[in-house]
Amino acid sequence: MAGRGSRLRPHTLTVPKPLIPIAGKPIVQRLVEDIAGVLDETIDEVAFIISEDFGQAIEEKLTEVAKNLNAKPSIYYQDQPLGTGHAIMCAKDSLQGPAVVAYADTLFKADFNLDKSADAVMWVKQVENPSAYGVVKLNQDHEITELVEKPSEFVSDLAVIGIYYFKDVAVLKSKLEEVIAQNMMRGGEYQINDGIDKMRADGASFKPGKVNEWMDCGNKTVTVDTNSRMLNFIQKEGKEQLISKNVTLENAEIIDPCFIGENVVLKNAKIGPNVSIGNHSVVEDSKIKNSLIQEHSHIKNAALDNAMIGNHAKFNGEFTSISIGDYSVLD
Known part of the structure; x- marks a missing residue:
């Protein structure tokens, strides 16, 4: 590797x-x-x-x-x-x-x-x-x-x-x-x-x-697809807990299968299916499906599908199939 x-x-x-x-x-x-x-x-x-x-x-x-x-x-x-x-x-x-x-x-x-x-x-x-x-x-x-x-x-x-x-x-x-x-x-x-x-x-x-x-x-497309397929396998097997117990939900909906990490905040959001959101991330006023978001990121006013977002990123916009790396800001 x-x-x-x-x-x-x-x-x-x-x-x-x-x-x-x-x-x-x-x-x-x-x-x-x-x-x-x-x-x-x-x-x-x-x-x-x-x-x-x-x-x-x-x-x-x-x-x-x-x-x-x-x-x-x-x-x-x-x-x-x-x-x-x-x-x-x-x-x-x-x-x-x-x-x-x-x-x-x-x-x-x-x-x-x-x-x-x-x-x-x-x-x-x-x-x-x-x-x-x-x-x-x-x-x-x-x-x-x-x-x-x-x-x-x-x-x-x-x-x-x-x-x-x-x-x-x-x-x-x-x-x-x-x-x-x-x-x-x-x-x-x-x-x-x-x-x-x-x-x-x-x-x-x-x-x-x-x-x-x-x-x-x-690459980004097949990685997002692999994330979706893996979520479905895990849900069927029932061996892993996909949604952390300390997720904060405010007028938010989660459509399985999704992985939601520790201390994630979802506000005015519709998440899923096939979405992974890493620890300490915030999603508000957004709809996200078939996407992979890593840790400590803040997503706002988004409609995402087939997206991949890195760690410590900020995204505020209406693009859908995006790919932005760590510490990137689109505001």
């Missing part, structure tokens, strides 16, 4: 993309918790590969995510954007035993038993436009035999979503060491796929793990 997320600017100018909240929790926290739920076993360590300039406050938040799972937190730095293989090797001191490797800009929902007889599992999702993704090819034994990046001709409609399980991640580590030693670069980067190909060449068995839902957080 070392990249800042340029496609999600201005929101990632002050906060790295994996820390952007979805339904009240940072993306990376939801991802780690979802993986923990799928594995259904004790997690010993959570290692985060970040950029050193993320800062101490963000490192403390990540440490808290790991500790909430009673796991050891480890922080590693990727100082150059040299690809997924290089990023994984930045955490080489933690690469041993069974492990999950995940890119922290995607969320998923899954209900399946992990096939631990395989040497590795790659989570995949059936997609309508496979030419836009990296896809896997399967044999008759339902094993992955090939990885094809953005195929021009149909190979498979099972797209790789960027979450992997390794029975012993030390094997991947050794193969990525070979990739780097041999300077096997693609577009100036070392890729995890080359390490995986070397594992398969040595006879390692890779199986697909299918997910029911795959939600991207790449």
